[in-house]
Amino acid sequence: MLTFPDLAIDLDVRGVSKHYRQHGKDFTAVDDLSLRVPKGAFCSILGPSGCGKTTLLRMIAGFIEPDAGEIFIGGNSMRGVPPNRRPANMIFQHLALFPMMSVGENVAYGLARRGIAKKLIQHQVDAMLERVGLAGAAVKRIDQLSGGQKQRAAIARSLVLEPTLLLLDEPLGALDLKLREHMKLELKQLQAQIGTTFVYITHDQSEALVMSDFIAVMNQGKFEQTGTPQDLYYRPQTAFVAGFVGNSNRLSGRMGAGAGSVAQVDDGPALFVSPQQAFPPGRSLALFIRPEAIVLACPPAPLENFANRLSGKVLSLFFDGANSTVLIRLDDSDIELHVALFQNGFHADIHPGDTVSLGIAAEHVLAFAV
Amino acid sequence: MRPANRLLLWLLLAPAVLWLGLLIVLPHLEILMLSLRQRVAPHEYAFSLQQYATFFDEPLYWHTFARTALISLLATLLTLLLAFPVAWHIAKVARGRSKALMLALLLLPFWASEMVRTLGWVILLRGSGVIPQWLFHLGLTAEPVELLYNDASILLGLVYSSLLFMLIPLVNALETLDDSLVEAAYDLGGSRVNILRQIILSHAAPGIAAGSVMVFMLTLGNYLTPVLLGGKNSMWFTEQIYTQFITRFNWEQGAAFALLLLVLSTLMVWVGLKLTGQGFGETLRRT
Amino acid sequence: MIPSIPQSARSRLLRTAYLALFFLFLLLPLTVVVIFAFNDAPYPLPPWRGFTLDWFFAQGDRIGLFHDEEMLASLWQSTRIALWVTALSLLVGTCNAFLLERCRFRGQRLLSLAMLLPLVIPGVILGISILAFMSRLAQFADDTWGVELEFLRPGLPLIVLGQFSYIVSIATLTIAARLKRFDTALEEAALNLGASRWAIFRTIILPYLRPALFGAGAIAFLLSFENFNTTYMLTGSDAPLTVLMYGRMKEGATPVLNAVSLMLMLFSALLAGIVYRRKPD
Numbered sequence: 001m002l003t004f005p006d007l008a009i010d011l012d013v014r015g016v017s018k019h020y021r022q023h024g025k026d027f028t029a030v031d032d033l034s035l036r037v038p039k040g041a042f043c044s045i046l047g048p049s050g051c052g053k054t055t056l057l058r059m060i061a062g063f064i065e066p067d068a069g070e071i072f073i074g075g076n077s078m079r080g081v082p083p084n085r086r087p088a089n090m091i092f093q094h095l096a097l098f099p100m101m102s103v104g105e106n107v108a109y110g111l112a113r114r115g116i117a118k119k120l121i122q123h124q125v126d127a128m129l130e131r132v133g134l135a136g137a138a139v140k141r142i143d144q145l146s147g148g149q150k151q152r153a154a155i156a157r158s159l160v161l162e163p164t165l166l167l168l169d170e171p172l173g174a175l176d177l178k179l180r181e182h183m184k185l186e187l188k189q190l191q192a193q194i195g196t197t198f199v200y201i202t203h204d205q206s207e208a209l210v211m212s213d214f215i216a217v218m219n220q221g222k223f224e225q226t227g228t229p230q231d232l233y234y235r236p237q238t239a240f241v242a243g244f245v246g247n248s249n250r251l252s253g254r255m256g257a258g259a260g261s262v263a264q265v266d267d268g269p270a271l272f273v274s275p276q277q278a279f280p281p282g283r284s285l286a287l288f289i290r291p292e293a294i295v296l297a298c299p300p301a302p303l304e305n306f307a308n309r310l311s312g313k314v315l316s317l318f319f320d321g322a323n324s325t326v327l328i329r330l331d332d333s334d335i336e337l338h339v340a341l342f343q344n345g346f347h348a349d350i351h352p353g354d355t356v357s358l359g360i361a362a363e364h365v366l367a368f369a370v
Numbered sequence: 371m372r373p374a375n376r377l378l379l380w381l382l383l384a385p386a387v388l389w390l391g392l393l394i395v396l397p398h399l400e401i402l403m404l405s406l407r408q409r410v411a412p413h414e415y416a417f418s419l420q421q422y423a424t425f426f427d428e429p430l431y432w433h434t435f436a437r438t439a440l441i442s443l444l445a446t447l448l449t450l451l452l453a454f455p456v457a458w459h460i461a462k463v464a465r466g467r468s469k470a471l472m473l474a475l476l477l478l479p480f481w482a483s484e485m486v487r488t489l490g491w492v493i494l495l496r497g498s499g500v501i502p503q504w505l506f507h508l509g510l511t512a513e514p515v516e517l518l519y520n521d522a523s524i525l526l527g528l529v530y531s532s533l534l535f536m537l538i539p540l541v542n543a544l545e546t547l548d549d550s551l552v553e554a555a556y557d558l559g560g561s562r563v564n565i566l567r568q569i570i571l572s573h574a575a576p577g578i579a580a581g582s583v584m585v586f587m588l589t590l591g592n593y594l595t596p597v598l599l600g601g602k603n604s605m606w607f608t609e610q611i612y613t614q615f616i617t618r619f620n621w622e623q624g625a626a627f628a629l630l631l632l633v634l635s636t637l638m639v640w641v642g643l644k645l646t647g648q649g650f651g652e653t654l655r656r657t
Numbered sequence: 658m659i660p661s662i663p664q665s666a667r668s669r670l671l672r673t674a675y676l677a678l679f680f681l682f683l684l685l686p687l688t689v690v691v692i693f694a695f696n697d698a699p700y701p702l703p704p705w706r707g708f709t710l711d712w713f714f715a716q717g718d719r720i721g722l723f724h725d726e727e728m729l730a731s732l733w734q735s736t737r738i739a740l741w742v743t744a745l746s747l748l749v750g751t752c753n754a755f756l757l758e759r760c761r762f763r764g765q766r767l768l769s770l771a772m773l774l775p776l777v778i779p780g781v782i783l784g785i786s787i788l789a790f791m792s793r794l795a796q797f798a799d800d801t802w803g804v805e806l807e808f809l810r811p812g813l814p815l816i817v818l819g820q821f822s823y824i825v826s827i828a829t830l831t832i833a834a835r836l837k838r839f840d841t842a843l844e845e846a847a848l849n850l851g852a853s854r855w856a857i858f859r860t861i862i863l864p865y866l867r868p869a870l871f872g873a874g875a876i877a878f879l880l881s882f883e884n885f886n887t888t889y890m891l892t893g894s895d896a897p898l899t900v901l902m903y904g905r906m907k908e909g910a911t912p913v914l915n916a917v918s919l920m921l922m923l924f925s926a927l928l929a930g931i932v933y934r935r936k937p938d
Contacts, residue, residue, distance in 0.1 A: 063845060084848045096846035100864040109860070110850035161850065382756045385749045390771055393822035394778075397786035404789055456679050459672065462659050475680055479687055481925035483883030485902045486918040489910060490686025493693055493701055500689055503703045533683070549659050556662050591779025593886050598906060608781045608886070615785055615890065625789065628782045639777055 010197040011037040016069030029055040031221035042191050044208040045201045047218035053201040062086045074164040088165040089158035097142045104138030110161045128160040168200040184210050205245050239368035242288040249289045249337045257281040268335040272307040272362035285367045292340040293364035297357040306359030314354045404625035421626030438607040442589040445528040449536045457540035480534045488598045519601035527595040536581040543577025583642045694915035701912045712912040722916040735897040739881040741817045746877040750828030758836045775823035780886030787819050812893035819887040828873040835869035875932045
């Protein structure tokens with residue numbers, strides 16, 4: 001767990017659990033979780049669907065009562081505080097903008113519930129809409145807005161209440177790919193600009209990596225690892241994180257008997273693995289190698305600097321601009337590896353059937369006990 | 371459940387219970403009791419099946435009953451046959467403005483009251499009315515013929531009154547049929563008859579069931595149309611019920627008739643839904 | 658067949674002809690009703706004797722609609738009944754919709770089916786069963802306490818109850834169907850923005866239900882206005898419009914009936930127009 005000694009903590013989740021009964025079986029959606037989010041941070045909770053992240057978010061918002069544990073927002077316990085009294089506002093998955101109201105009325109809704117004078121509301125709404133780039137859109141109907149504008153309207157509706165915490169429930173999920181890429185950057189910039197603490201849940205690792213200050217990876221009701229995007233990407237601590245964050249070649253194998261960290265890949269070569277963890281000989285392992293960590297030499301050439309030197313044959317080429325990869329089958333085995341192609345023109349003439357040499361540094365072969 | 375929620379539940383439940391209890395359940399128990407008693411002396415009653423015996427002994431009564439059921443069935447069938455092509459056209463062929471216009475035209479007669487529609491048919495069909503006069507002037511008949519007060523005029527009026535209740539569920543059912551299913555069947559070599567039977571009718575079955583059940587019930591319980599278009603010869607069962615209640619003031623007999631009609635109606639609805647494998651609730655919600 | 662499947666010219670022609678005949682059949686009765694409202698003859702029958710507005714405005718030998726006291730009284734009676742039925746149906750229908758869509762309790766499925774029952778009971782039977790039951794209640798009150806409960810005898814209150822007993826089913830279906838489609842995320846969003854339960858009902862749910870309430874209200878009003886089967890059994894001395902028209906038709910119709918029919922159609926069309934114009938939201 002990360003600690004933030006000199007920052008105020010806006011969200012403090014302490015040992016929270018939630019169980020459900022489903023089809024007569026007990027099911028733990030959230031299992032004794034703790035999380036601390038400092039003021040002004042962009043925190044993402046990343047996990048596959050069904051991992052319990054939505055339950056956690058809804059407990060923070062107050063729609064679900066936890067079975068155990070306690071949640072503090074801005075230093076105050078939220079026990080027994082109904083959702084309409086919590087200083088946390090939520091951006092819903094499908095935004096939940098009120099279709100029967102104009103954009104302005106939507107943004108004014110929370111202020112009006114506080115009984116603030118109409119004139120003052122008007123002023124605040126206009127200022128907030130301008131801030132999110134929707135100046136002059138107050139009189140528009142919701143269905144007149146584009147997907148991105150709806151996002152901003154929903155954010156404005158929550159931010160105008162100046163919440164301690166903004167909760168975001170995969171709000172980009174419904175957008176098409178291009179707009180999603182754009183909104184990622186926009187959301188990140190907006191958060192940096194206004195400084196409100198964001199808690200963002202998503203199953204999309206790219207969203208989490210791009211936007212977050214730190215990420216909690218969640219699986220089966222527990223956090224697998226909490227850390228900065230770089231931590232998660234370069235130094236995953238569990239097989240789940242290594243597999244879930246970023247792309248990897250996953251191989252299964254066994255710890256070798258000899259000295260040094262050598263793993264024997266099932267039906268494949270022996271590989272020097274990252275020495276950060278020691279395993280007893282014979283231990284089953286999951287090995288992860290990122291496609292961009294594999295260096296390709298074509299035509300075959302010695303790769304002296306690499307602990308692992310392999311050769312193989314190109315099976316197919318997946319051209320995708322900067323994300324191009326080749327699929328290579330290692331000689332004398334059925335092992336297939338995805339290898340990134342760097343677009344420096346060096347590998348422009350690679351073709352299926354070519355024989356190539358591969359080099360992988362030992363620290364790029366991550367091993368986890370399974 | 372929190373106490374506040376409990377209170378709210380009871381508050382919401384109260385009107386429903388009052389409505390169903392006081393206006394539906396108890397009144398029907400009342401006519402059940404009425405139908406099973408006989409006056410033995412002023413203000414003295416005894417249990418009796420006399421009312422039901424009378425029904426079976428008196429040919430007029432059960433003839434009327436059977437006739438009402440048969441004509442209602444016939445009317446339902448005719449309505450379905452007449453409405454189906456129109457429903458198909460509206461659901462699948464017509465687009466945009468012409469579709470909206472057709473739907474509006476369909477609704478028009480039904481936004482007008484049944485009384486108005488029946489008045490129209492009386493004006494059209496009477497011996498001195500529009501159609502007999504035309505036929506006479508065109509030389510098709512030697513003298514103006516009376517087209518009103520026969521079974522055909524009753525049937526005509528019933529079918530006319532029922533069309534909307536058949537069309538709406540049919541249109542709704544056909545609109546949900548994906549055009550590409552028909553195209554695929556055609557592409558795979560299906561004949562028109564086969565496509566109609568295997569693709570269209572099987573898809574529209576819930577709509578057909580809903581429409582037919584609705585039409586049958588409404589026809590069976592209709593009073594105005596048979597009486598005004600059938601005149602003295604209408605022999606419609608609801609008329610018997612009214613006669614017993616209002617003219618003869620024989621409530622016991624009227625209650626027995628009412629129950630018999632209710633049983634017939636319920637039975638036919640049940641059979642209709644069973645035959646097409648439909649649930650009661652979902653069928654009614656369709657219409 | 659659908660347009661994308663080839664079809665011979667003959668079958669296209671046949672279908673067009675069928676549709677034309679069908680709509681002719683549909684509109685013919687209404688057309689003659691309208692035409693003969695303006696015929697200068699004592700009966701709404703051919704031949705055409707010239708155009709007149711007597712059946713609307715005359716006040717002498719012929720009595721036009723607007724001077725026909727009995728007819729105007731029945732129109733007013735029908736209006737009062739329809740207003741009551743509409744108000745009651747909307748109120749109870751909304752309660753029922755919340756009961757069916759928002760509450761969970763034992764017997765709920767059964768109750769939701771029971772709420773549909775009035776739709777499958779012939780109107781005649783609804784009328785006489787309510788008449789019989791209410792008469793028994795009135796008799797009971799008279800025998801036991803010696804009080805005469807006038808409202809349990811045929812008259813406006815009984816007509817209202819009789820019509821309400823099945824119209825509320827339709828109102829319930831309409832309102833519940835819309836409430837079912839309500840996205841509860843909107844409610845959560847409002848709660849999240851600080852709204853109280855009552856504020857959510859007032860600012861989110863009610864505006865959302867408004868089209869259904871308008872639709873159900875219009876339908877309730879029209880169904881009440883044109884109901885005959887149930888009403889006939891429960892009518893006391895003040896006949897509503899349909900009962901009066903029925904009596905007049907049996908005596909022999911005069912074009913005043915056509916005139917009032919025309920007014921009814923215009924009114925219905927107006928109401929329908931309002932409802933359909935509101936549809937988009």
